[in-house]
Amino acid sequence: xxxxxQCGCGESSCPEWAVVELQGVVQPQASFAGDIRGLHxxxxxxxxxxxxxxxxxxxxxxxxxxxxxxxxxxxxxxxxLRKKKVSGGAGDEEPPSAEVELEVIGIIRHKILFKERPKAxxxxxxxxxxxxxxxxxx
Amino acid sequence: xxxxxEDAGIQTEIEWDGGGGGADAVLGxxxxxxxxxxxxxxxxxxxxxxxxxxxxDDLLPDLLQGRVIVRGRPDEEAVLCTPSATYSMKFVGTSNxxxxxxxxxxxxxxxxxxxxxxxxxxxxxxxKLAPGSIELVRVAPRLDKLKSLLRERxxxxxxxxxxxxxxxxxxxxxxxxxxxxxxxxxxxxxALNTHSAVEIDGFWRTVDASSVNTILxxxxxxxxxxxxxxxxxxxxDVLSVMESDGFTHKIVTHCLNRFGTKVEQExxxxxxxxEKRVCLQFARRALGAGKMKLTNFMxxxxxxxxxxxxxxxxxxxxEVLCEKLGAETWVHAFSxxxxxxxxxxxxxxxxxxRPKWDWKDLQHYIRDLHVPGVSSxxxxxxxxRRTQPNAEAEPIFTAx
Numbered sequence: 184x185x186x187x188x189q190c191g192c193g194e195s196s197c198p199e200w201a202v203v204e205l206q207g208v209v210q211p212q213a214s215f216a217g218d219i220r221g222l223h224x225x226x227x228x229x230x231x232x233x234x235x236x237x238x239x240x241x242x243x244x245x246x247x248x249x250x251x252x253x254x255x256x257x258x259x260x261x262x263x264l265r266k267k268k269v270s271g272g273a274g275d276e277e278p279p280s281a282e283v284e285l286e287v288i289g290i291i292r293h294k295i296l297f298k299e300r301p302k303a304x305x306x307x308x309x310x311x312x313x314x315x316x317x318x319x320x321x
Numbered sequence: 322x323x324x325x326x327e328d329a330g331i332q333t334e335i336e337w338d339g340g341g342g343g344a345d346a347v348l349g350x351x352x353x354x355x356x357x358x359x360x361x362x363x364x365x366x367x368x369x370x371x372x373x374x375x376x377x378d379d380l381l382p383d384l385l386q387g388r389v390i391v392r393g394r395p396d397e398e399a400v401l402c403t404p405s406a407t408y409s410m411k412f413v414g415t416s417n418x419x420x421x422x423x424x425x426x427x428x429x430x431x432x433x434x435x436x437x438x439x440x441x442x443x444x445x446x447x448x449k450l451a452p453g454s455i456e457l458v459r460v461a462p463r464l465d466k467l468k469s470l471l472r473e474r475x476x477x478x479x480x481x482x483x484x485x486x487x488x489x490x491x492x493x494x495x496x497x498x499x500x501x502x503x504x505x506x507x508x509x510x511x512a513l514n515t516h517s518a519v520e521i522d523g524f525w526r527t528v529d530a531s532s533v534n535t536i537l538x539x540x541x542x543x544x545x546x547x548x549x550x551x552x553x554x555x556x557x558d559v560l561s562v563m564e565s566d567g568f569t570h571k572i573v574t575h576c577l578n579r580f581g582t583k584v585e586q587e588x589x590x591x592x593x594x595x596e597k598r599v600c601l602q603f604a605r606r607a608l609g610a611g612k613m614k615l616t617n618f619m620x621x622x623x624x625x626x627x628x629x630x631x632x633x634x635x636x637x638x639x640e641v642l643c644e645k646l647g648a649e650t651w652v653h654a655f656s657x658x659x660x661x662x663x664x665x666x667x668x669x670x671x672x673x674x675r676p677k678w679d680w681k682d683l684q685h686y687i688r689d690l691h692v693p694g695v696s697s698x699x700x701x702x703x704x705x706r707r708t709q710p711n712a713e714a715e716p717i718f719t720a721x
Contacts, residue, residue, distance in 0.1 A: 203347065
């Protein structure tokens with residue numbers, strides 16, 4: 184069996200995707216369970232890094248947690264592939280999984296990586312904090 | 322990862338047009354306190370139909386110009402093939418949360434009113450959390466199956482073509498082979514050449530050994546009759562004489578290719594027979610499947626070879642093994658082309674044949690092993706134990 188990797192966008196105009204990566208998981212409060220679509224996760228902010236003036240640092244504020252991170256250029260880019268079924272072509276007797284195609288729909292060259300443990304923002308004290316679990320919305 | 326890409330249709334997932342993420346807002350975020358609000362996309366979900374593939378820069382042109390194909394049967398591990406190379410596909414999971422943010426205009430109106438920041442600032446939306454990505458590692462093509470497929474039905478002179486085409490069992494077109502063999506097009510074509518396969522009536526086939534012998538004999542016979550020098554046989558004459566003897570251009574050209582090289586001279590094509598390849602064919606015929614005393618074999622071999630060609634035992638390296646039994650040396654056929662291509666199986670087969678190998682014999686049975694990123698020294702260290710009784714002695718290789 185063969186699956187062709189197609190690309191509709193061409194080499195120069197492949198749309199670039201962004202990635203925000205952090206350790207652990209972001210957990211919405213129980214009241215949002217089941218429907219988190221459209222829910223605000225946090226605010227991503229660019230600021231001159233405290234360590235070096237030339238490099239832009241980022242903060243990501245999720246609930247009462249603040250994460251500090253940097254923009255990383257991936258050594259090997261990631262391609263975003265989308266599986267799709269190809270209609271027609273195959274005969275009626277073909278197994279249903281036969282004709283699949285992969286389409287390149289985007290490329291990821293950079294990610295904003297937060298690898299530090301979150302810092303608690305204590306200006307608004309809140310008792311519900313857990314170490315690895317960040318409330319996504321409040 | 323599994324070769325079979327499963328259909329990922331999840332009924333409850335909201336239709337997503339591929340955009341609405343605002344990746345630019347995230348990537349373009351500059352210093353000076355600019356900010357973006359990150360939210361879950363209206364169509365956020367598992368989106369199992371989206372996969373991430375890690376691709377080094379040298380692979381990008383092939384991937385982005387549609388020259389890449391994933392090959393493998395449902396029971397095999399999938400490989401990714403560029404026109405010339407094969408890569409294994411390994412899914413590497415991550416425990417981090419990787420929010421994927423697609424491009425396109427995001428719409429701020431989806432934001433819930435509980436965004437306390439108050440300003441109508443830029444918005445980005447994540448469509449899914451990526452569980453990991455697929456890594457590509459260059460591997461040797463998986464060609465072992467090709468040998469057995471090609472052996473199912475070798476081409477035989479005067480075979481009943483009509484009947485053969487009706488029953489296509491054991492016959493494979495290029496497209497069939499592409500579906501069955503996990504190798505890039507380039508590597509598959511090289512392997513077909515290595516196996517001396519030829520495309521006849523659309524099917525890739527090897528030619529039965531006795532048919533090859535018949536054709537070679539006929540070419541040599543005609544070369545004497547027509548005074549063709551063996552290093553410059555005029556192509557047009559050879560083809561037309563052979564055709565009148567009942568051999569098609571296709572099969573004669575295949576044999577000329579197999580035993581010689583084409584030389585263009587003054588706008589004419591000539592074929593020069595390669596002594597080594599011709600001698601090897603005669604050696605195989607002389608030896609057959611059994612064992613022979615070396616002296617008997619050499620007599621029989623030399624007598625069978627057309628005059629003007631000088632046989633030498635060195636021509637048979639990697640094809641024939643000599644062993645001393647008492648005062649006599651015996652020979653038998655043991656061809657490197659019959660051995661498995663995967664290193665572990667190759668060495669297992671070699672040590673089944675002989676528990677101990679001298680380097681001078683062994684080298685000819687591993688020269689065709691190519692594993693990306695591993696040298697032949699590395700293979701020897703991994704699969705053999707090297708012993709050297711003293712510094713001057715030849716090293717001996719045994720199974721590890």
